[in-house]
Amino acid sequence: MSDLSSRAHILDGIGAALEARGSSPGERQAGVASRLAAPPPPIILDRAPADRAGRAEYFCARAEETSATTDRIDAFQDLPGAIAAYLGRRNRTGPIKAQPRAPFTDLNWAPLEVAFGPGEDGDGIGLVLADGAAAETGTLFLMSGRSAPTALNFLPETLIAVLPLADLAGDYEGAWALLRDTSGNQFPPRTVNWITGPSRSADIEQRVLMGVHGPRDLHIILVDGDGGS
Amino acid sequence: MTLLARNFSANARAALGDTQLQEALQRLRGGFVEGRRRVVAKLPEFDALRDRAAEIRSHTIAHLDQYLVQFEERARLAGGQVHWCRDADDARATILEICQAAGARLVTKGKSMIGEEIALNNYLEANGIEPVETDLGEYIIQLRREMPSHIIAPATHLSKEQVADSFRRHHRNLDPARPLDEPAALLAEARTLLRQKFLAADVGITGANFLIAETGTSVIVTNEGNGDLSQILPRVHIVIASLEKVVPSLDDAATLLRVLARSATGQEISAYTTFSTGPKRGADMDGPDAYHVILLDNGRTGILAGENSEILGCIRCGACLNHCPVYGAIGGHAYGSVYPGPMGSVLTPALTGLSGAHHLPQASSLCGMCEEVCPVRLPLPKMLRNLRFEAAETGAPGGLARILVRLWAFAARRPWLYRFGTGMALAWLAALGRKKGYLRSLPGLGAWTRSRDFPAPEGRSFMHQWKTGRRS
Numbered sequence: 001m002s003d004l005s006s007r008a009h010i011l012d013g014i015g016a017a018l019e020a021r022g023s024s025p026g027e028r029q030a031g032v033a034s035r036l037a038a039p040p041p042p043i044i045l046d047r048a049p050a051d052r053a054g055r056a057e058y059f060c061a062r063a064e065e066t067s068a069t070t071d072r073i074d075a076f077q078d079l080p081g082a083i084a085a086y087l088g089r090r091n092r093t094g095p096i097k098a099q100p101r102a103p104f105t106d107l108n109w110a111p112l113e114v115a116f117g118p119g120e121d122g123d124g125i126g127l128v129l130a131d132g133a134a135a136e137t138g139t140l141f142l143m144s145g146r147s148a149p150t151a152l153n154f155l156p157e158t159l160i161a162v163l164p165l166a167d168l169a170g171d172y173e174g175a176w177a178l179l180r181d182t183s184g185n186q187f188p189p190r191t192v193n194w195i196t197g198p199s200r201s202a203d204i205e206q207r208v209l210m211g212v213h214g215p216r217d218l219h220i221i222l223v224d225g226d227g228g229s
Numbered sequence: 230m231t232l233l234a235r236n237f238s239a240n241a242r243a244a245l246g247d248t249q250l251q252e253a254l255q256r257l258r259g260g261f262v263e264g265r266r267r268v269v270a271k272l273p274e275f276d277a278l279r280d281r282a283a284e285i286r287s288h289t290i291a292h293l294d295q296y297l298v299q300f301e302e303r304a305r306l307a308g309g310q311v312h313w314c315r316d317a318d319d320a321r322a323t324i325l326e327i328c329q330a331a332g333a334r335l336v337t338k339g340k341s342m343i344g345e346e347i348a349l350n351n352y353l354e355a356n357g358i359e360p361v362e363t364d365l366g367e368y369i370i371q372l373r374r375e376m377p378s379h380i381i382a383p384a385t386h387l388s389k390e391q392v393a394d395s396f397r398r399h400h401r402n403l404d405p406a407r408p409l410d411e412p413a414a415l416l417a418e419a420r421t422l423l424r425q426k427f428l429a430a431d432v433g434i435t436g437a438n439f440l441i442a443e444t445g446t447s448v449i450v451t452n453e454g455n456g457d458l459s460q461i462l463p464r465v466h467i468v469i470a471s472l473e474k475v476v477p478s479l480d481d482a483a484t485l486l487r488v489l490a491r492s493a494t495g496q497e498i499s500a501y502t503t504f505s506t507g508p509k510r511g512a513d514m515d516g517p518d519a520y521h522v523i524l525l526d527n528g529r530t531g532i533l534a535g536e537n538s539e540i541l542g543c544i545r546c547g548a549c550l551n552h553c554p555v556y557g558a559i560g561g562h563a564y565g566s567v568y569p570g571p572m573g574s575v576l577t578p579a580l581t582g583l584s585g586a587h588h589l590p591q592a593s594s595l596c597g598m599c600e601e602v603c604p605v606r607l608p609l610p611k612m613l614r615n616l617r618f619e620a621a622e623t624g625a626p627g628g629l630a631r632i633l634v635r636l637w638a639f640a641a642r643r644p645w646l647y648r649f650g651t652g653m654a655l656a657w658l659a660a661l662g663r664k665k666g667y668l669r670s671l672p673g674l675g676a677w678t679r680s681r682d683f684p685a686p687e688g689r690s691f692m693h694q695w696k697t698g699r700r701s
Contacts, residue, residue, distance in 0.1 A: 010315060010526045011294050014472070017530055020534060021538075028291070032296065039481075042484075043281055117514075144509075144514075145513060173480055189510065190508065190516045191503060193501065194501065197500050200453065203366035204415055204416065205388065205412060211416075212454065214453065214454025214501070
């Protein structure tokens with residue numbers, strides 16, 4: 001069984017192999033400490049523009065390449081109208097399951113039918129708030145939490161994700177930094193989902209098809225301004 | 230690990246004659262190889278990222294014990310349980326014990342090569358637990374009771390007709406007359422059936438693309454979202470990972486993710502990259518109550534002590550398979566190992582010993598394409614050569630190959646004999662092919678000339694022409 005003796009056996013084996021390559025435990029400890037103290041500088045990609053407008057545009061272009069759709073609104077108050085318009089274009093009706101968190105809980109949704117809660121089988125449309133995003137590949141970052149059920153990111157056929165522009169970073173490292181700031185000592189949460197486009201598979205004859213197990217459609221609504229009213 | 234590598238020659242011959250397989254291999258080249266070329270062209274920093282990715286992997290392997298202990302400590306702080314397992318038996322027993330303690334009848338699985346390596350499904354079945362693969366490709370080969378033929382596209386060797394046939398045979402309660410001609414219909418059927426499995430599962434098992442020491446986090450990369458549903462919905466999440474999956478930090482993982490999908494499927498990034506740390510927190514709305522990580526050795530410490538320890542840096546993108554002319558000609562099953570292609574030809578003998586797998590390092594033209602495309606710059610040809618040396622020292626391959634190489638070596642050390650021999654051979658071949666300029670068949674080399682012609686030599690060797698002054 002995997003008990004303490006297995007642990008010791010494996011670590012001794014690794015230690016002996018590395019020792020034979022001329023590295024002592026002390027050197028290995030020092031090597032790890034020095035890399036932690038001074039990690040190699042990140043390789044900065046010459047991709048997303050630094051200004052907010054250019055970055056948003058870059059994000060949308062990358063997301064659309066993965067078959068996501070995007071929309072821009074000025075403030076959260078415009079969300080119900082923008083979502084109604086999107087669903088209308090798609091001929092989609094039916095209730096929306098939203099994360100039970102602001103701004104969703106503060107908005108007047110009528111005539112849309114919105115319920116708040118965890119994701120369940122049969123949810124047709126999900127509505128979630130992204131906690132961050134990276135423009136470099138059009139990727140959303142979502143954290144699990146008391147008002148952010150992870151299953152809601154995967155069970156609905158259509159997922160609508162709302163992204164305040166203030167939470168859009170240029171690259172992955174920038175998005176991680178944002179998430180760390182938001183969560184303080186709760187970081188990392190149980191789950192962080194990076195989501196880039198709808199669910200897909202090319203497992204049958206290399207043909208790309210959408211909506212294998214997760215959403216067939218991913219619609220991202222960017223909220224300009226500072227995320228508020 | 231089941232090993233059928235000793236049948237390599239027969240397997241390869243059968244694969245070359247299999248037209249359906251040859252079509253599938255052609256599609257693979259069009260999809261993954263072309264996709265990689267496109268996204269790499271769009272990223273001028275790709276080579277700099279590969280250098281960094283290689284540095285991250287070699288640094289981690291050189292400090293493996295430190296990072297594993299750090300990972301364990303952080304995972305435990307987050308409420309996870311870490312199990313160190315020496316071999317497949319150890320890992321399977323540990324997983325079964327966790328499943329039984331949870332009263333599990335049904336287990337959903339994300340795609341995991343470690344699961345294949347330890348043949349977990351058979352073991353769970355034998356112990357009364359139903360394992361269901363949820364990656365579409367893995368699900369298909371599970372129905373067909375086959376091994377994956379590719380480390381990231383396990384069912385790439387199959388046609389849609391073969392998949393439809395398997396679905397009809399196994400999904401007995403559906404209308405037998407339903408149309409399954411289009412991949413979309415196959416996918417919709419699998420989605421509906423597997424959704425019910427996700428919802429009913431007691432335990433979810435996933436692999437790990439990376440383990441992050443800094444935070445005690447496991448990472449999975451999928452396009453379907455199946456790994457996520459496998460790990461969110463059941464009460465227990467078990468991660469199975471081999472020792473070398475660990476990396477130092479979240480930022481290091483970001484660098485590796487930048488080269489992983491680009492090298493694998495030709496995507497800039499896969500649809501879903503998921504970072505999991507411990508079980509659900511107190512107030513979380515969903516997530517598993519328990520989180521276990523199996524750290525599997527199964528021969529890795531032995532590899533670390535050997536001369537091919539660089540293979541531990543592999544991030545399983547599959548680029549070396551996609552670009553290998555040998556893999557491209559015979560597909561994955563011919564290798565007879567869970568891990569096919571160039572990385573598999575190095576990893577398999579290292580895990581199972583060379584005796585049953587000595588054909589694998591020969592299954593390469595050493596053209597260097599695998600090293601050329603490797604996102605972490607593994608010296609795969611060098612490692613294959615190391616294994617050839619080792620095989621020669623231990624007496625495999627034997628027989629005729631050894632005698633011929635000895636003869637060649639004898640002549641090569643005696644220039645007069647070598648020149649005499651090549652001169653005779655050239656004159657003879659030139660005489661044989663004088664009329665056409667090429668040779669349809671060569672005595673004793675029928676296998677070689679069966680599929681191609683041999684150009685007839687001019688009749689004089691380079692050395693002869695040099696000596697006689699014809700230097701232009």
